Amino acid sequence: NVFSMIHCKADDEAEDVAKVIQKQIDVTEYKILFSAREFKKTRVEYFVEHEFSLEETIPA
Numbered sequence: 001n002v003f004s005m006i007h008c009k010a011d012d013e014a015e016d017v018a019k020v021i022q023k024q025i026d027v028t029e030y031k032i033l034f035s036a037r038e039f040k041k042t043r044v045e046y047f048v049e050h051e052f053s054l055e056e057t058i059p060a
Helices: 011-025
Strands: none
Touching: none
16 A cells, blocks of 8 residues: 655546556555545644753753
8 A cells, every 4th residue: 555645736647646656666556535624724833942942951
């Protein structure tokens, strides 16, 4: 099984990209799933300076 996420502005553009990938990896059967709606995009903040510091001491 191969899973890939393709980001395009239009469905037909995504289908074209999928066809190119399909030919490159020599797959004869594949399905394309499209999102029904777009979710709010927010940047993930893994380490935020104002929350903690690696040098910060922890009270005992």
